Amino acid sequence: MTQNKSEHVDSIEEYLRKVDYIIRKKGRVILSDFNITVPQFTALQILINNGDMTISELSQKMDLACSTITDLIDRMEKTNLVRRRKDEQDKRVVRVEVLQEGHDILARVLEKRIEFLSEKLKGVTEEDKRTLRTALENLYMEMKEEI
Secondary structure (H helix, E strand, O other): OOOOOOOOHHHHHHHHHHHHHHHHHHHHHHHHHOOOOHHHHHHHHHHHHHOOEEHHHHHHHHOOOHHHHHHHHHHHHHOOOEEEEEOOOOOOOEEEEEOHHHHHHHHHHHHHHHHHHHHHOOOOOHHHHHHHHHHHHHHHHHHHHHO
8 A cells, every 4th residue: 555545545435435436326216207318308407507609619528519509509499498699798709697497497407416416415424525525625625626
């Protein structure tokens, strides 16, 4: 074992992977209840968190080709989740804007995900929940520069 590696890192990575798998699996079930795909959900989160973006900017954030994002946005426009609009400063630039239906569906999906997690954390003490939250927040702060 290397000097910098805690004896717990292997099992932390393993449990993070297992939890991620379960959350993703349950997340897909929740999304199907709302008739939204994983890429649409991801796009909505990115757009809501970052504000209106161009197809190119969204493509970079999602690590997908512009043509893939264009198709994704086309489908999302048909279900009134987003719309394209001309940039106010530069009419040549087209931005993707989240519509109210997009905001509503994201809120409802997140609510269901929180309900799921809340149910799974029922037997965990408030102190352990605080400790877990703090540990995950610290891990996120260390990792966020990677995205």
